[in-house]
Amino acid sequence: MSDILTIGRTYRFESAHFLPKVPEGHRCRNLHGHNYRVEIVLTGTVDERGFVKDFGEIDGYIAPLLKQVDHKLLNEVPGLENPTAEIIAGWFLARLPVAARVRVYENDDCWAEVAR
Numbered sequence: 001m002s003d004i005l006t007i008g009r010t011y012r013f014e015s016a017h018f019l020p021k022v023p024e025g026h027r028c029r030n031l032h033g034h035n036y037r038v039e040i041v042l043t044g045t046v047d048e049r050g051f052v053k054d055f056g057e058i059d060g061y062i063a064p065l066l067k068q069v070d071h072k073l074l075n076e077v078p079g080l081e082n083p084t085a086e087i088i089a090g091w092f093l094a095r096l097p098v099a100a101r102v103r104v105y106e107n108d109d110c111w112a113e114v115a116r
């Protein structure tokens, strides 16, 4: 089958952050935390197994990245000195060559997505 398919897998991490570039008085300049959700999206054709990619293989790509951010102060992670949802999404995409898109949720309602 030569159809292009899209698959995704969702992961969670909990981190603290503050946003150093918002104006004085903005509440997000203060240290606070989120239960983040990150969705990794891949596209491609299916292989002989019928997979675009075994979901289990995606774990292997993202595990070292989750280790860098889970239960951490994101501002101390190289590349996340200004850890907005947009920049966190870009940070994951840049480190996941297999991903076509990454969406990061700060909570159920607010998210940012970046695509190649």
Ligand SMILES: Nc1nc2c(c(=O)[nH]1)N=C([C@H](O)[C@H](O)COP(=O)(O)OP(=O)(O)OP(=O)(O)O)CN2
Binding pocket: 019, 028, 032, 083, 084, 085, 086, 106, 107, 110, 112
């Ligand atoms: N475009 C973006 N806007 C904001 C971001 C962001 O990453 N990208 N981040 C924040 C802060 O992280 C802030 O913690 C989120 O605040 P808020 O939108 O007020 O969401 P809350 O869920 O914390 O607010 P409640 O109203 O208490 O539910 C701000 N903006």
Ligand SMILES: [Zn+2]
Binding pocket: 017, 028, 032, 033, 034, 106
């Ligand atoms: Zn926040």
